Structure formats: structure tokens, C-alpha cells
Amino acid sequence: xxxxxxxxxxxxxxxxxxxxxxxxxxxxxxxxxxxxxxxxxxxxxxxxxxxxxxxxxxxxxxxxxxxxxxxxxxxxxxxxxxxxxxxxxxxxxxxxxxxxxxxxxxxxxxxxxxxxxxxxxxxxxxxxxxxxxxxxxxxxxxxxxxxxxxxxxxxxxxxxxxxxxxxxxxxxxxxxxxxxxxxxxxxxxxxxxxxxxxxxxxxxxxxxxxxxxxxxxxxxxxxxxxxxxxxxxxxxxxxxxxxxxxxxxxxxxxxxxxxxxxxxxxxxxxxxxxxxxxxxxxxxxxxxxxxxxxxxxxxxxxxxxxxxxxxxxxxxxxxxxxxxxxxxxxxxxxxxxxxxxxxxxxxxxxxxxxxxxxxxxxxxxxxxxxxxxxxxxxxxxxxxxxxxxxxxxxxxxxxxxxxxxxxxxxxxxxxxxxxxxxxxxxxxxxxxxxxxxxxxxxxxxxxxxxxxxxxxxxxxxxxxxxxxxxxxxxxxxxxxxxxxxxxxxxx
RNA sequence: GGUCGCGUGGCCGAGUGGCUAGGCAGCGGUCUGCAAAACCGUGUACGGCGGUUCGAAUCCGCCCGUGACCUCCA
Numbered sequence: 001x002x003x004x005x006x007x008x009x010x011x012x013x014x015x016x017x018x019x020x021x022x023x024x025x026x027x028x029x030x031x032x033x034x035x036x037x038x039x040x041x042x043x044x045x046x047x048x049x050x051x052x053x054x055x056x057x058x059x060x061x062x063x064x065x066x067x068x069x070x071x072x073x074x075x076x077x078x079x080x081x082x083x084x085x086x087x088x089x090x091x092x093x094x095x096x097x098x099x100x101x102x103x104x105x106x107x108x109x110x111x112x113x114x115x116x117x118x119x120x121x122x123x124x125x126x127x128x129x130x131x132x133x134x135x136x137x138x139x140x141x142x143x144x145x146x147x148x149x150x151x152x153x154x155x156x157x158x159x160x161x162x163x164x165x166x167x168x169x170x171x172x173x174x175x176x177x178x179x180x181x182x183x184x185x186x187x188x189x190x191x192x193x194x195x196x197x198x199x200x201x202x203x204x205x206x207x208x209x210x211x212x213x214x215x216x217x218x219x220x221x222x223x224x225x226x227x228x229x230x231x232x233x234x235x236x237x238x239x240x241x242x243x244x245x246x247x248x249x250x251x252x253x254x255x256x257x258x259x260x261x262x263x264x265x266x267x268x269x270x271x272x273x274x275x276x277x278x279x280x281x282x283x284x285x286x287x288x289x290x291x292x293x294x295x296x297x298x299x300x301x302x303x304x305x306x307x308x309x310x311x312x313x314x315x316x317x318x319x320x321x322x323x324x325x326x327x328x329x330x331x332x333x334x335x336x337x338x339x340x341x342x343x344x345x346x347x348x349x350x351x352x353x354x355x356x357x358x359x360x361x362x363x364x365x366x367x368x369x370x371x372x373x374x375x376x377x378x379x380x381x382x383x384x385x386x387x388x389x390x391x392x393x394x395x396x397x398x399x400x401x402x403x404x405x406x407x408x409x410x411x412x413x414x415x416x417x418x419x420x421x422x423x424x425x426x427x428x429x430x431x432x433x434x435x436x437x438x439x440x441x442x443x444x445x446x447x448x449x450x451x452x453x454x455x456x457x458x459x460x461x462x463x464x465x466x467x468x469x470x471x472x473x474x475x476x477x478x479x480x481x482x483x484x485x486x487x488x489x490x491x
Numbered sequence: 492g493g494u495c496g497c498g499u500g501g502c503c504g505a506g507u508g509g510c511u512a513g514g515c516a517g518c519g520g521u522c523u524g525c526a527a528a529a530c531c532g533u534g535u536a537c538g539g540c541g542g543u544u545c546g547a548a549u550c551c552g553c554c555c556g557u558g559a560c561c562u563c564c565a
Binding site for chain 2: 250465
């Protein structure tokens with residue numbers, strides 16, 4: 001595998017050359033959504049970031065097993081209030097639905113949205129509720145190794161004991177003593193020996209409707225366990241890449257490391273990757289802050305922050321124009337700017353097939369190709385890769401006008417490069433056919449275009465402009481080009 | 492309070508100790524009956540104050556602003 005892909009490893013806080021454990025196989029695990037409400041822009045950033053990584057790894061020739069979980073159990077919502085109620089079950093009661101009905105509804109919604117955004121389906125999409133046994137087995141191992149204790153039917157992870165042999169807090173750069181000094185005293189934690197300890201298994205209260213039998217109690221697994229259990233099951237005890245949102249870094253991923261290491265006695269993830277947050281008005285977009293925009297709203301424009309709807313590819317391109325480790329601020333202006341840029345890019349790539357090869361090449365396509373791959377190899381720097389594609393656009397237009405030429409070999413190479421990066425790696429899709437497929441409508445439009453052409457030939461500009469303006473009012477824009485008049489639907 | 496990050500031209504957003512990021516907008520031009528579209532060209536910006544250096548927006552210090560995590564969160 002000849003490449004120099006470097007990835008920023010959250011664990012070491014450095015870019016590191018990526019070397020898979022068992023090349024050409026790569027194991028990739030990404031924390032997916034908790035399916036209890038509609039997908040929003042933040043979820044999509046996670047999905048598109050790691051979809052692009054998945055695509056690039058495939059492009060480099062790796063055989064990737066991409067596992068993205070669906071969280072449908074656990075994740076205590078409000079331990080502070082002592083209810084110990086599970087997010088899924090709370091929403092279920094609210095809507096008078098079975099928990100699994102909620103799960104099903106939102107799971108399908110996520111999958112649909114992600115498909116519309118042209119993300120490739122993961123190799124495996126495991127659900128936590130389907131892996132209760134595996135989670136219990138892992139708890140057993142952790143207890144056998146002496147890193148967990150049971151209290152009243154609940155099992156907690158023992159940070160202090162773990163920290164004697166291993167180091168807790170490496171991923172997030174925290175020290176156990178500092179954390180102890182700064183811990184808020186929360187109620188409802190009397191069972192824990194230390195405030196830092198976290199639940200591996202929780203005994204279910206009467207009101208808790210998602211529950212499973214276990215040797216400790218009828219209950220449910222702790223917040224972080226599913227990822228440890230499922231990643232181990234499908235990718236092995238030690239695997240290559242684990243990804244997720246930056247907000248999961250602590251405590252979720254920190255606990256995941258501790259659990260897994262405690263159960264198997266060795267490291268489990270080699271490269272940790274975290275995508276940064278989408279912000280809106282400078283603040284993190286989150287369900288808990290009630291400032292999120294769902295994908296449905298983005299597509300339709302039905303949100304007070306939205307001036308209008310945006311296409312899936314527009315959203316995908318917008319996200320890719322920022323580096324995944326930077327925060328990205330949402331705005332209509334930014335979205336509309338990338339919409340125009342995307343249109344320009346896709347139009348140019350469509351035009352690639354119209355370029356005639358010349359006898360010899362008057363320019364070199366090597367620099368743009370090399371720079372583009374350098375960018376992707378540099379921690380998946382999609383903004384720079386895209387900048388290189390725009391350089392490619394400039395070349396395409398020079399070639400179209402005959403100001404420069406490429407010999408057949410170079411043209412083929414250049415064309416393949418542009419299409420591969422754009423469609424295969426970045427996952428952008430060709431422009432939708434804006435012309436109507438309705439032959440009657442198409443014919444009518446052609447008649448009007450021809451009439452207008454006649455009028456213009458006769459210098460009857462009043463008539464020609466009337467046709468143009470009236471069509472515009474109907475949402476059809478006429479575009480006069482050298483090759484003739486075309487039309488596009490607008491708005 | 493603790494930990495970590497960010498502050499780039501009108502907007503979004505890369506990057507870097509000296510070598511063009513890019514997109515959008517603006518401006519100029521080509522094309523056009525006019526316009527739109529399309530295409531070409533064009534912008535020495537890096538929060539403030541000090542310091543290191545031949546040279547810093549890029550390194551260091553201080554300050555200001557802002558955000559993330561520390562509770563579920565992509």
C-alpha cells in the first residue's frame with residue numbers, strides 16, 4: 001500500500017502515519033447516533049467525515065470493515081435527578097410508543113437521510129440492544145479482573161483500582177487527582193465508591209421499561225459499554241481506527257478505553273479520531289441546547305434560521321469545505337456560497353467529456369493531482385483537496401477553449417482523477433438533470449425557445465424578452481450560450 | 492474553577508517562520524441587441540501589546556474576545 005496517509009490521533013495529539021495492524025485490512029469503528037429524535041446537522045458531520053475517510057481508505061486499496069453502531073439502549077439521561085431513566089424509554093412514554101418503535105422510526109430516518117447524503121452504508125450497523133449478552137460478558141471479565149464492583153444489583157467501574165495499573169484520562173488529558181479535586185457532588189451517586197466511577201450495569205427502577213435479566217439484577221447496560229463490546233466483537237481486541245464526535249471524547253471514549261483495557265489487559269484502539277462540532281451563532285448545535293436544525297428542515301427550508309432549502313449535495317459539499325477538526329459555523333450565506341461553488345465544479349466535470357485530446361500536452365496535470373493527494377494524505381484535508389479541484393476547473397475551461405491541450409494519455413489521467421476525487425472520494429453526485437423529462441413540457445419549451453430565437457433574428461426584442469421574462473416568472477431560466485439556448489429550473 | 496481549543500481580507504474557510512490556498516461577494520474584462528448565465532483577470536488579511544529572529548500572521552509571554560469538555564450529546 002503505497003501512500004503517506006497521516007491521521008491526527010487524539011490520543012497522542014499528533015499527526016501519525018497510518019499503518020493498519022493487518023494491512024490491507026482496516027478496522028474502523030465510529031460512534032453512531034442515539035436514535036430517539038430526528039437527525040440534525042451535527043450527526044451528519046460525523047457521518048460525512050467518516051464516510052469520506054471510509055471512501056478514501058477504499059480508494060487507497062484497503063479492505064475496510066466499517067462498523068457504525070446505533071445506540072438504542074442505555075445512556076442514562078438524568079442521573080442527577082435520580083430517576084435513572086433511559087433516554088429511549090422516556091421518549092417512548094412521551095409519545096405513547098413502545099421503545100423499540102421509537103428506535104425503529106428514528107433508525108430508519110437516519111438511514112434514509114444518510115443515504116440521501118450519499119454516504120456509503122457501513123459494513124455492519126450493530127445495535128446495542130442486540131448485544132446485551134456481549135456486554136454482560138464484558139462486565140464479567142472486568143469484574144473477574146478486579147476492576148468493577150457490585151452494589152445493590154448495579155455494577156460500577158472502579159477508576160481508582162484501574163488507575164493503579166493503567167492510566168485513566170490519557171485521551172482527554174485529565175488526571176485522576178485533578179478530577180477528584182474538581183468533581184461536583186452529585187446526588188444519587190451514593191452507590192459509587194468514587195464520583196469518577198461509572199456504571200457498567202444499572203438495576204432498573206420500576207418505571208424503567210427497557211430491561212434485561214442478568215446475574216446482578218434486572219436492568220440495563222451502562223452508557224459506554226456497548227461500543228467496547230461491539231467494537232471488540234466485530235473488529236477484534238485491538239483495531240485500527242475509532243471515530244466519533246469531539247463531544248464524545250470525554251467521558252464516553254475515555255470510559256470505553258478503561259473498560260476495554262480492564263477486560264482484556266491490552267490497548268484496543270490505535271488511532272482515535274474526532275470530528276469537531278457544527279456551531280450556530282457561534283454555539284454548539286445540540287439537542288440539549290435546542291438550537292439544532294434537522295436535515296428535513298435543511299432540505300425543505302422549514303426552519304426560522306433558514307432562508308430556503310438546500311440540497312443534500314450542497315450540505316455535503318459545505319461540510320467538506322471545512323476541515324473535520326475545525327468547528328464549522330452554520331449560516332445561509334456560507335451554504336449559498338458553497339452551492340454556487342459546487343455547481344461550478346460539477347458543471348466543469350460534466351464538461352470533461354467534451355474536451356478533445358490534442359497531439360501533445362501543453363500543460364502538466366501532475367501538480368494538481370499531486371497536491372490534491374498530498375492534501376488528502378494530510379489528515380484528510382478536504383478543503384485543500386477541493387481547492388485543487390477548482391484549479392482543475394480552471395484547467396478544464398482552458399482546455400475547452402482550446403487555449404491548452406492534453407494528449408490522450410494525460411487527458412484520460414486528468415479526467416479520471418477529477419471524477420474519482422469528486423465522485424468516489426468526496427462522494428459528490430453529478431448535477432441533477434435540470435431539464436424536464438416530461439416530453440410534452442420539453443417540447444413546449446423548445447417551441448418557445450425557437451420562437452424567441454426567431455424574434456431575436458427579426459430584432460423583435462419585445463417578444464423575445466417577453467418570452468424570457470414570463471418563463472422566468474414560472475421558474476424557468478433561459479441561458480444563451482454559444483451552442484444555443486438551454487434552460488434550467490430555478491428556485 | 493479545572494482542562495483543551497480558537498480569533499485570518501465584506502462572508503465562509505485553509506495554511507504557513509521568508510514562496511498564490513480555495514469558494515462566495517465586489518471590481519475589471521470577454522460574450523450578448525440588452526440582461527442573465529458562462530468564462531478570464533483581480534484582493535499583501537491574519538484580535539491587541541511586548542519579546543525571540545536577518546525576517547512572524549506563523550514561535551514565546553501577557554492581555555482581550557470567544558468556544559468545547561468537565562452531565563446525555565455527532
